[in-house]
Structures are given as structure tokens and as C-alpha cells.
Amino acid sequence: MPPVPPDALRLDAVSKSFRLDDGSSVTALDGIDLTVREGEFLAVLGPSGCGKSTVLRLIAGLEEASSGKVQIEGRAPADLAAAHRLGVAFQDHALLPWLSVAQNVALPYKVAGQPVDQARVAELLALVGLDKFRDARPSQLSGGMRQRASIARALILDPDVLLLDEPFGALDAVTRRHMNVELQRIWSARTLTTLLVTHSVDEALFLADRIIVMTGRPGRILREVQVPFPRPRDPAVLRTSEFHALVDELTLALEPQEAAQ
Ligand code: ADP
Ligand code: MG
Numbered sequence: 627m628p629p630v631p632p633d634a635l636r637l638d639a640v641s642k643s644f645r646l647d648d649g650s651s652v653t654a655l656d657g658i659d660l661t662v663r664e665g666e667f668l669a670v671l672g673p674s675g676c677g678k679s680t681v682l683r684l685i686a687g688l689e690e691a692s693s694g695k696v697q698i699e700g701r702a703p704a705d706l707a708a709a710h711r712l713g714v715a716f717q718d719h720a721l722l723p724w725l726s727v728a729q730n731v732a733l734p735y736k737v738a739g740q741p742v743d744q745a746r747v748a749e750l751l752a753l754v755g756l757d758k759f760r761d762a763r764p765s766q767l768s769g770g771m772r773q774r775a776s777i778a779r780a781l782i783l784d785p786d787v788l789l790l791d792e793p794f795g796a797l798d799a800v801t802r803r804h805m806n807v808e809l810q811r812i813w814s815a816r817t818l819t820t821l822l823v824t825h826s827v828d829e830a831l832f833l834a835d836r837i838i839v840m841t842g843r844p845g846r847i848l849r850e851v852q853v854p855f856p857r858p859r860d861p862a863v864l865r866t867s868e869f870h871a872l873v874d875e876l877t878l879a880l881e882p883q884e885a886a887q
Contacts, residue, residue, distance in 0.1 A: 634787060634819040635662040635685065640694035641844075642680055654680045656844035658694070664786075665817040669830035669837045671880060677845025678823040679716070682789045685821065686714050698787060706787065710738045713785035715776040715793050721764040727751070728760040731778045738783065750778040753812060770801040774808075781812065788813075788820045795825065803861060806832050814858060827876045831869060832859060839879045849879050 642655040655677045662668050670678050683689040684696050687703035698706045706712050721730045728747055735742045751757045754774035756767075764772055773793055780788060794802045806829055813820055813833075824830050830837045834853050841848040851872065855863050863869055 631664040631666070633661045634664040634666070634699060635821075636660070636695075636697045637681070637684070638695045638697075640684065640691045640696055642677070642684065642689065643692045653844035655684075656846055658845070658847060660838070660847065662819055662821065664819055667813055667820045667822070667833055667835045669834035670821065670823045670840060671825070671827065671830055671837060671876065672840030672845070672848075673842050673880065673882070676840045676842035678840060679791055680845065681840075682716070682791050682821060682823060685787070686712060686716075686789055710734065710783045711786045713780035713783070713788040715773075715780040715789070716791040721772055721775055721779075723764050726761050726763060727756055727767065727775050730764065730775055731782055733779060734783050746782060750782050753781075754778045754808065768801075769796045770798075770805065773797065773805065777809070777812075784816070786817075786819060788818050790820065790822045792823050792825065794829065802826075802829070807861060809833060810857075810859060827873050827880070828864060831855075831872055831876070832861070832864060837876065839876060851876065 637658050637660040640655060640658040641653065643651045643653045645651045658681065660681075670681065672678050680689065684691055685698065685703055687707040696703055698712075703712075721727075722733070725733070728751065731750055732742045732747045748757065748760075751760055754777055756771060756774055756778065759767060759771065764775070767775065773796070777790075777793060780790075794805050797805065810833055812818075822830070822833060831853055837851045837853060839848045839851070840846065853872070854868070
């Protein structure tokens with residue numbers, strides 16, 4: 627292993643504008659430069675509408691940059707998506723209600739035109755604690771269980787890059803904490819470059835190697851914080867004074883920048 631892992635992900639001067647129905651356009655992102663190392667866990671914080679989901683959608687190959695370049699492992703995002711090396715759990719990628727939990731988790735095999743590896747499906751269901759619910763429909767699950775099923779689905783083809791857009795937003799605090807611990811365990815078990823968009827400063831600090839804070843209109847990277855806590859992280863780290871100091875610092879960075887310009 628080289629001492630410094632290569633860049634898995636690179637955004638160079640990426641801007642993205644959307645044309646609106648009235649003919650005007652909105653600049654969602656302006657000049658984003660970002661590199662993420664192979665196996666790194668990056669969390670993205672920022673106010674609503676600052677372009678966090680747009681960053682993830684560009685990396686997933688679901689949107690094209692208006693200018694600048696997005697590369698994953700030196701290739702265009704669409705190449706990686708086509709090779710099924712990307713795992714995606716977005717708010718708008720809901721489970722299909724007419725399929726069982728196991729069928730939902732196995733869906734990427736169908737999309738990739740590959741035979742379903744039932745042992746792997748069972749392994750992923752066990753990993754996210756849903757082995758007893760394999761035949762249940764999504765409507766029979768709690769919100770937290772549905773999120774776990776989405777994450778199992780995102781991981782089923784053993785992706786190189788995992789993109790999570792506010793995956794735990796709808797969960798109560800206790801379930802969310804539990805999911806954070808689970809996600810850390812899943813991430814630690816393999817080399818998995820992960821981008822997590824979250825509204826929770828605690829969640830970002832507990833999970834990430836590095837955090838970027840974005841600011842809106844147009845979306846830019848305001849600051850970057852290297853998270854100092856050793857791994858594996860125990861939830862007890864949340865109660866340390868160093869953790870609280872970083873929560874304060876990041877919360878302040880997230881406050882509206884009045885009179886900034
Ligand atoms: P966030 O995820 O940080 O809340 P988004 O990336 O969803 O922000 O959106 C950033 C900005 O781009 C917002 O102003 C949003 O309204 C705009 N936007 C995003 N997607 C579209 C779209 N498909 N068409 C028009 N505007 C869009
Ligand atoms: Mg969003």
C-alpha cells in the first residue's frame with residue numbers, strides 16, 4: 627500500500643447552473659475544487675439549497691457539470707455508474723413497494739443484468755440487521771429499517787464509491803446514533819470512498835475523516851475540517867470536550883454569513 631492513497635474522486639472548478647422555466651437560470655455550484663482520497667470518508671455540511679445534493683448527483687453521473695470536470699478514478703462518473711462501481715442511497719431512491727426487502731436489496735443485480743447472488747443478499751441483510759425481514763414489504767418496515775435496506779442495496783455490488791444523501795434524516799435520535807455506529811462498522815470493513823451529506827454536525831464529526839462546509843447562492847466550499855478522532859470511534863467520543871469544541875466551530879461556520887460581502 628502506498629503511504630498516501632490515490633485520489634478516488636476529483637472535482638476541478640466545477641460549476642453547475644440550472645435553467646428555470648421562466649428562462650432565467652440559477653447557479654447551484656460555482657467553482658468547486660475537491661479531491662477525496664481512496665477509502666476516505668468525507669462529510670458535506672451546509673444550509674438547505676447550497677448545492678450538496680447537486681454535488682452528489684454530479685458524482686453519480688445523474689447531472690452534467692456546466693463547466694469544470696468531475697472524475698472518479700480518473701474516469702467520467704457515467705463510466706463508473708455503468709460499471710456498477712457506485713453505491714447510491716439518495717432520498718429520492720426509494721424502495722419499490724411491490725418488492726420484498728430481499729428483492730429490493732437484490733435489485734442492483736437485475737439492473738446490472740447479473741444473476742442474483744442470494745448468499746450475498748443474505749450477508750448484506752444480516753449486516754444491516756434485516757435478516758428476519760427479508761420477505762417483508764417496505765410498508766411493513768419502520769423508517770429506520772427502510773433506510774438500512776437502502777444502504778444494503780447501495781452496498782450489494784461492493785462499490786468503490788458510496789454516496790449517501792441525508793440517509794438518516796428521518797430517523798429519531800436513538801436509531802440515528804445506532805445507524806451511525808453501524809455505518810462506521812460497514813465502512814471500516816472495506817476500502818470504501820464515502821461521501822455523506824448530512825444536516826447533523828455530530829453525525830459528520832462521528833463518521834468522517836474530513837468535513838467540508840458549503841455556503842449557498844452560489845454553492846461554494848466555505849471551509850474544511852480534518853476530524854482528529856482516532857478509529858474505531860466509540861459513541862463516548864461525542865461526550866468529549868474536543869468533540870464539543872468542534873461542534874461549536876462547525877455550527878458557527880454553518881450560520882448565515884450576513885454582511886460577508
Ligand atoms: P441542497 O442539497 O444543498 O439542499 P441542491 O443541490 O438540491 O441543494 O440545490 C442547490 C440549488 O440548485 C437550489 O437553489 C435548487 O433550487 C437548485 N436546483 C437543484 N436542482 C435543480 C433542478 N433540477 N432544476 C432547477 N434548480 C435546481
Ligand atoms: Mg439536498
